[in-house]
Amino acid sequence: MLELQHIHKYYNPGTINEMCLFEDFNITVEDGQFVSVVGSNGSGKTSLLNLICGSIGLDSGRVLIDGKNITNDKEYKRNQYIGRVFQNPAMGTCPNMTIAENMSLADNKGKFYGLRAGKKKDRMDYYRDSLKKLSLGLEDKMDVKVGVLSGGQRQAMALLMSTLTPIRFLILDEHTAALDPKTAELIMQLTDKIVKEKKLTTIMVTHNLRYAVDYGNRLVMMHQGRAVMDYAGDEKDKIEIDRILDKFNEISIECGN
Ligand SMILES: Nc1ncnc2c1ncn2[C@@H]1O[C@H](COP(=O)(O)OP(=O)(O)OP(=O)(O)O)[C@@H](O)[C@H]1O
Numbered sequence: 001m002l003e004l005q006h007i008h009k010y011y012n013p014g015t016i017n018e019m020c021l022f023e024d025f026n027i028t029v030e031d032g033q034f035v036s037v038v039g040s041n042g043s044g045k046t047s048l049l050n051l052i053c054g055s056i057g058l059d060s061g062r063v064l065i066d067g068k069n070i071t072n073d074k075e076y077k078r079n080q081y082i083g084r085v086f087q088n089p090a091m092g093t094c095p096n097m098t099i100a101e102n103m104s105l106a107d108n109k110g111k112f113y114g115l116r117a118g119k120k121k122d123r124m125d126y127y128r129d130s131l132k133k134l135s136l137g138l139e140d141k142m143d144v145k146v147g148v149l150s151g152g153q154r155q156a157m158a159l160l161m162s163t164l165t166p167i168r169f170l171i172l173d174e175h176t177a178a179l180d181p182k183t184a185e186l187i188m189q190l191t192d193k194i195v196k197e198k199k200l201t202t203i204m205v206t207h208n209l210r211y212a213v214d215y216g217n218r219l220v221m222m223h224q225g226r227a228v229m230d231y232a233g234d235e236k237d238k239i240e241i242d243r244i245l246d247k248f249n250e251i252s253i254e255c256g257n
Pocket residue numbers: 011012021039040041042043044045046047048
């Protein structure tokens with residue numbers, strides 16, 4: 001279980017640009033939940049993910065996992081059990097390295113790195129099998145540099161790489177936003193498959209309201225650092241996209257969008 005308790009987060013404190021984003025923000029994410037987070041621009045969605053991953057600090061409050069306080073744990077330490085996929089496919093993969101080398105890099109996350117060859121022969125079959133599950137033919141391109149792959153292929157790899165080691169939490173930061181609609185759908189289906197197979201607790205920020213409705217078992221709408229809508233389980237299943245759209249229009253008007 002992941003808990004954010006009484007979070008206060010200021011940007012540029014003590015300056016003319018001081019801005020309080022979160023003021024006593026609380027959220028609890030149960031094991032196995034797939035939370036879709038939508039919301040207006042600047043509502044704090046990415047900041048929320050950054051706080052969970054330890055990419056930014058907080059001013060007060062606590063981040064807990066299974067009751068253990070991880071507030072002061074550094075990002076690299078949290079990366080042991082958190083995988084993250086970004087909007088830009090280039091963020092999750094290394095373009096000048098081959099597919100096999102990228103997989104090896106992901107496989108060695110958190111382990112000691114020496115100057116020996118990056119690829120482990122005994123893991124190659126495992127990488128090939130894992131890539132095969134993407135159904136993109138990447139298993140036959142193990143020696144191809146990742147930089148020549150399409151955005152969708154790279155994002156599929158980023159997804160696979162972020163979940164290669166036994167993580168518990170998957171953080172998706174608008175991970176389909178840079179893709180064409182067909183490829184985005186494919187990546188969403190892959191995401192759903194991986195999340196279910198590996199039983200990952202998932203938090204997905206998306207601007208696509210349909211994905212937020214179709215995928216996951218909880219929907220949170222953010223506005224000005226607050227959750228203004230939060231439906232889980234059966235309640236979420238019953239929700240209609242028109243109701244979300246109405247609420248979304250309401251908060252967008254408030255923001256002047
Ligand atoms: N490093 C930073 N320094 C100063 N202000 C920041 C920083 N990061 C975010 N902000 C501000 O905090 C607010 C929330 O930003 P955040 O990126 O979390 O929102 P978001 O909901 O992800 O927005 P979007 O949908 O546009 O990506 C915005 O007003 C933004 O300008």
